[in-house]
Amino acid sequence: MIEVNNIYKSFEGNDVLKDVSGVFESGKTNLIIGQSGSGKTVLLKTIVGLHEVDKGEIIYDGRSFTGMHTKARKDIRKEMGMLFQGSALFDSKTVEENVRFPLDIFSEMSLVDRIDRANFCLKRVHLENVNHLYPAEISGGMQKRVAIARAIALNPKYLFCDEPNSGLDPRTSIVIDELIYEITKEYNITTIVNTHDMNSVMGIGEKVVFIAEGEKCWEGTKDEILKSDNSRLNDFIFASKFLKQLRAGV
Amino acid sequence: MAFLYQTGRYFLFLGKVFGRPVKHRIFFKQIIDEIDDLGIGSLGIVIIISFFIGAVITLQTAYNIELPIIPKYTVGVAARDTILLEFSSTIVSLILAGKVGSHIASEIGTMRVTEQIDALDVMGINSAGYLVLPKVVAMIFINPFLVMISMGVGIGGGWLAGASTGVVPSPEFIYGIQYGFIPFYVTYSLIKSVVFGFLIASISGFWGYYTSGGALEVGRSSTRAVVVSSVQILLFNLILTQLLLA
Numbered sequence: 001m002i003e004v005n006n007i008y009k010s011f012e013g014n015d016v017l018k019d020v021s022g023v024f025e026s027g028k029t030n031l032i033i034g035q036s037g038s039g040k041t042v043l044l045k046t047i048v049g050l051h052e053v054d055k056g057e058i059i060y061d062g063r064s065f066t067g068m069h070t071k072a073r074k075d076i077r078k079e080m081g082m083l084f085q086g087s088a089l090f091d092s093k094t095v096e097e098n099v100r101f102p103l104d105i106f107s108e109m110s111l112v113d114r115i116d117r118a119n120f121c122l123k124r125v126h127l128e129n130v131n132h133l134y135p136a137e138i139s140g141g142m143q144k145r146v147a148i149a150r151a152i153a154l155n156p157k158y159l160f161c162d163e164p165n166s167g168l169d170p171r172t173s174i175v176i177d178e179l180i181y182e183i184t185k186e187y188n189i190t191t192i193v194n195t196h197d198m199n200s201v202m203g204i205g206e207k208v209v210f211i212a213e214g215e216k217c218w219e220g221t222k223d224e225i226l227k228s229d230n231s232r233l234n235d236f237i238f239a240s241k242f243l244k245q246l247r248a249g250v
Numbered sequence: 251m252a253f254l255y256q257t258g259r260y261f262l263f264l265g266k267v268f269g270r271p272v273k274h275r276i277f278f279k280q281i282i283d284e285i286d287d288l289g290i291g292s293l294g295i296v297i298i299i300s301f302f303i304g305a306v307i308t309l310q311t312a313y314n315i316e317l318p319i320i321p322k323y324t325v326g327v328a329a330r331d332t333i334l335l336e337f338s339s340t341i342v343s344l345i346l347a348g349k350v351g352s353h354i355a356s357e358i359g360t361m362r363v364t365e366q367i368d369a370l371d372v373m374g375i376n377s378a379g380y381l382v383l384p385k386v387v388a389m390i391f392i393n394p395f396l397v398m399i400s401m402g403v404g405i406g407g408g409w410l411a412g413a414s415t416g417v418v419p420s421p422e423f424i425y426g427i428q429y430g431f432i433p434f435y436v437t438y439s440l441i442k443s444v445v446f447g448f449l450i451a452s453i454s455g456f457w458g459y460y461t462s463g464g465a466l467e468v469g470r471s472s473t474r475a476v477v478v479s480s481v482q483i484l485l486f487n488l489i490l491t492q493l494l495l496a
């Protein structure tokens with residue numbers, strides 16, 4: 001479980017996060033939704049400590065992350081896996097080396113075991129026979145899957161995904177979403193996913209936090225979201241004319 | 251102000267580069283890869299440039315002292331000292347600042363803008379150390395070798411140019427390059443090359459590491475890396491010359 005308590009973050013006078021709080025439970029896919037530029041990436045990067053908070057606290061299963069030194073944070077970092085908006089695979093390494101990388105750095109396993117583990121993770125995301133290709137040689141959807149495999153290599157307790165299906169076709173998006181959902185359940189991971197894709201929300205939104213202009217405006221589940229009378233949320237969800245008409249119809 | 255800010259940031263960056271390292275086995279492999287990439291990969295350009303400049307230095311010196319009373323072997327002496335003192339260490343390092351510096355800055359800069367550095371940080375890896383330290387060590391190690399090769403090739407080029415054109419006959423040139431040889435000149439150049447190797451890798455790593463934005467900024471960082479490391483090489487050349495030769 002990750003608790004975010006009243007965090008603030010600004011860049012050179014630009015207040016990006018304003019008093020954001022939320023609880024993200026384990027074994028659940030927690031979604032952060034909002035418009036482009038609303039601060040989703042900044043929020044996620046602040047939660048994992050890539051940005052320092054200006055104010056507020058972030059707690060990982062009772063451990064206050066914000067109050068910790070780099071050294072103590074390192075232990076929690078080993079329990080984190082992260083999927084970046086652009087995959088962020090190491091382009092000088094092959095697919096297998098990418099997935100093996102966290103193991104090479106942190107585990108004491110033998111090379112054979114590390115390769116086995118990498119292959120296991122790759123199989124888990126339904127990738128085979130691409131081990132020796134470079135990231136530039138595989139498709140965007142495959143890159144995302146490799147990134148998921150890399151993120152789960154060390155058996156994380158926390159998984160962070162920044163727009164896992166941006167730039168993918170609807171069908172591949174669903175495959176990625178389902179993969180994240182299954183892995184979350186399988187290993188009881190606390191998963192936080194940034195998205196602005198309503199398909200994802202309706203597919204895997206066990207808990208949804210809506211942010212607009214850096215503030216939390218609404219939270220609930222995917223079943224509650226369509227019935228909400230929060231006007232900012234409705235503006236976001238029913239952005240298209242088609243959906244507005246559909247809603248007026250029902 | 252900007253200068254002071256960047257200087258301060260550079261020293262803080264160095265602190266990170268020399269902070270918490272990764273496993274020795276991985277570090278060692280990285281160094282070997284970087285020596286191959288940065289050092290061996292630069293051998294060609296160092297050899298070509300040294301050969302031609304060595305030849306030109308010899309010919310120009312010869313044409314400039316065409317007085318019958320000055321013996322021909324002095325051309326060998328002058329060419330040797332120019333190459334040993336200045337050309338091989340400073341000019342070769344300046345060329346490497348262009349080639350290696352832009353390579354380092356754009357590689358690391360690209361990793362920054364594609365969030366690969368964030369990925370390292372999230373894993374709890376000291377990204378500055380992981381990415382930059384092997385390059386610094388590799389450059390400190392390989393630059394003296396490149397400079398020594400440049401010295402040899404440069405003098406060889408001078409000899410060939412002098413002998414083949416008949417401007418400085420071979421025996422006189424060979425006598426000249428041995429005449430009044432001061433071994434410390436080589437030591438002096440090697441000390442400089444170590445410092446220059448450090449400057450190139452660390453300054454270029456710095457500009458790459460703090461890139462933000464996209465492809466345009468990566469290009470900008472790489473230009474900056476080359477300009478700043480070149481200027482620093484010239485500045486330290488002056489300082490070291492004063493310290494070591496005065």
Ligand SMILES: Nc1ncnc2c1ncn2[C@@H]1O[C@H](COP(=O)(O)OP(=O)(O)OP(=O)(O)O)[C@@H](O)[C@H]1O
Nearest residue numbers: 011014016034035036037038039040041042043196
């Ligand atoms: N490192 C930074 N320095 C300064 N400002 C930043 C930085 N990162 C983000 N911002 C600003 O924070 C705001 C929110 O950006 P963020 O990337 O979090 O949006 P987002 O919700 O993830 O959008 P998208 O859906 O397009 O990815 C933007 O106005 C952006 O300019």
Ligand SMILES: [Mg+2]
Nearest residue numbers: 040041085162
């Ligand atoms: Mg984003």
